[in-house]
Amino acid sequence: MSxxxxxxxxxxxxxxxxxxxLKNIGDSVAVDEPLVEVSTDKVDTEIPSPFAxxxxxxxxxxxxxxxxxxxxxxxxxAASAAPAETAPAAPEAAAPPVEAAPAAPxxxxxxxxxxxxPxxxxxxxxxxxxxTAPAAPxPxxxxxPxxxxxxxxEQAxxxxTAPVAPAxxxxxxxxxxxxxxxxxxxxxxRKLASEMGIxxxxxxxxxxxxxxxxEDLTAATPKTAPAAAQAPTEAxxxxxxxxPMSRLRKVLSERAVASMQQSAQLTSVVEVxxxxxxxxxxxxxxxxxxxxxxxxxxxPFFTLAAAEALAANPIINATVEDTNIVYHGSDNIxxxxxxxxxxxxxxxxxxxxxxxxxxxxxxxxxxERTRSNKLTPDELSGGTFTVTNTGSRGALFDTPVVFLxxxxxxxxxxxxxxxxxVKDADGNDAIGIRSMVYLALSYDHxxxxxxDASRYLMQVKTRLEAGNFEANLGI
Numbered sequence: 001m002s003x004x005x006x007x008x009x010x011x012x013x014x015x016x017x018x019x020x021x022l023k024n025i026g027d028s029v030a031v032d033e034p035l036v037e038v039s040t041d042k043v044d045t046e047i048p049s050p051f052a053x054x055x056x057x058x059x060x061x062x063x064x065x066x067x068x069x070x071x072x073x074x075x076x077x078a079a080s081a082a083p084a085e086t087a088p089a090a091p092e093a094a095a096p097p098v099e100a101a102p103a104a105p106x107x108x109x110x111x112x113x114x115x116x117x118p119x120x121x122x123x124x125x126x127x128x129x130x131x132t133a134p135a136a137p138x139p140x141x142x143x144x145p146x147x148x149x150x151x152x153x154e155q156a157x158x159x160x161t162a163p164v165a166p167a168x169x170x171x172x173x174x175x176x177x178x179x180x181x182x183x184x185x186x187x188x189x190r191k192l193a194s195e196m197g198i199x200x201x202x203x204x205x206x207x208x209x210x211x212x213x214x215e216d217l218t219a220a221t222p223k224t225a226p227a228a229a230q231a232p233t234e235a236x237x238x239x240x241x242x243x244p245m246s247r248l249r250k251v252l253s254e255r256a257v258a259s260m261q262q263s264a265q266l267t268s269v270v271e272v273x274x275x276x277x278x279x280x281x282x283x284x285x286x287x288x289x290x291x292x293x294x295x296x297x298x299x300p301f302f303t304l305a306a307a308e309a310l311a312a313n314p315i316i317n318a319t320v321e322d323t324n325i326v327y328h329g330s331d332n333i334x335x336x337x338x339x340x341x342x343x344x345x346x347x348x349x350x351x352x353x354x355x356x357x358x359x360x361x362x363x364x365x366x367x368e369r370t371r372s373n374k375l376t377p378d379e380l381s382g383g384t385f386t387v388t389n390t391g392s393r394g395a396l397f398d399t400p401v402v403f404l405x406x407x408x409x410x411x412x413x414x415x416x417x418x419x420x421x422v423k424d425a426d427g428n429d430a431i432g433i434r435s436m437v438y439l440a441l442s443y444d445h446x447x448x449x450x451x452d453a454s455r456y457l458m459q460v461k462t463r464l465e466a467g468n469f470e471a472n473l474g475i
Contacts, residue, residue, distance in 0.1 A: 002051040004073045006066060009040050010377025016040045017065040017247045018072070023055045029075055036072060039247035042377040044341060051075045193217055248342045259404045263320075264445035267399040268453040271438055272460075274415060276467025277301050278435040284473065291475045292357040298437070299335075300359040302412045303387050304472065305463040307331040307352035310385060313456040315448055316441075317384050319405045325447055334383030334406075335363065337370040338392075344370050345403075347383040355474025390440075391415065397438035407448060410460075413438040 006016055016038040034046040057074035060066050193200050205212035281296050288296040310317040310331045319326045331352040334345035346366040369375045390398045391414030400411040415437045422432040441453050
């Protein structure tokens with residue numbers, strides 16, 4: 001018998017909750033085969049079996065929380081189960097031949113006497129030659145007379161006239177009738193009306209004879225567009241139901257409330273012109289995707305600028321411990337990932353020294369493994385500052401919550417094109433189409449003042465608007 005214990009799932013993880021057993025008592029288990037799912041305050045993960053054998057006993061039930069090192073289950077030796085499996089297998093294997101042996105002679109005995117009487121020999125033989133005799137001569141004898149005299153001429157006449165009449169009358173008559181028919185609509189106009197969501201019955205044509213033209217559809221678009229834009233909203237299956245919180249959701253809710261109660265939080269917002277970065281992305285996207293293996297989004301630019309500005313603004317990267325302020329010596333950026341289980345924040349260690357390509361690859365890899373529950377607890381710990389891309393779902397900006405022990409979090413809104421005041425070639429004010437984004441910094445007012453937040457945001461803004469990231473691309 002071997003004990004399966006709850007292993008240490010991270011430096012700061014002390015306990016875990018069994019969420020689901022993947023094996024039942026009596027099931028065989030292989031080495032490193034997933035045995036049970038465990039949830040901690042850092043991550044949900046599968047615990048593999050360190051032994052091969054049979055699961056003989058489950059010590060911790062689902063939804064039960066135990067400390068690291070507790071015994072989760074007992075795995076027995078698989079050898080003891082082997083004979084038990086072979087014993088029933090032997091009689092089952094021997095049974096088929098016993099049944100097959102009597103079945104064969106019994107079937108042969110009745111068939112032999114019944115089939116051998118003269119009845120089977122005499123009546124069967126006459127039908128065979130009689131059937132073959134008429135079958136052979138009938139086709140050749142029937143074909144020549146029928147095809148030669150009556151059938152050929154009678155079939156030829158109607159066949160010639162039948163297809164010709166519909167072929168000539170149908171297509172010829174249709175265009176002649178529709179040429180003056182106001183209800184006739186060309187295929188192009190009909191397709192365009194379908195794409196625009198316009199009811200042709202409500203359109204009055206301006207063409208010859210009242211025909212509907214493409215211009216008529218264009219003129220009618222403003223009137224019919226609002227009605228066509230309405231679409232039913234699909235209701236979620238969760239409506240009207242009650243479900244228990246997962247352990248991760250419980251931990252997040254407790255930490256959010258504790259952070260709001262124990263810190264003084266407020267938010268500052270700036271508007272940033274990222275047109276130069278947008279132009280760079282469009283210019284190098286194909287080469288970057290080929291060499292880095294992932295698309296170039298705005299996220300690496302925002303994260304790199306945020307990490308670089310922490311060096312000159314250490315209070316934004318600090319932590320409160322009792323009555324002390326701890327200034328961190330590294331820039332470990334947590335970035336928020338939306339998953340089905342809740343919000344998780346993997347960490348980019350020493351992010352200020354990463355290239356854009358390395359950061360883009362790391363973000364894509366860690367986000368994918370976070371959603372598929374493949375991230376280790378250590379990859380979710382150690383963050384000193386957080387970046388959350390609230391614009392990924394279309395929000396202009398929000399006021400993100402700072403989670404202790406961190407003191408600040410930067411929210412990046414959606415990048416949108418809109419009219420803005422710019423300088424022309426002569427230095428005069430002009431109106432231009434620019435790519436704009438809002439950056440919102442929430443911070444702990446116990447140690448960070450509004451002036452500190454503004455200085456930090458303006459440094460990030462200056463870095464992004466300059467757009468000098470060619471040397472940081474890493475491709």
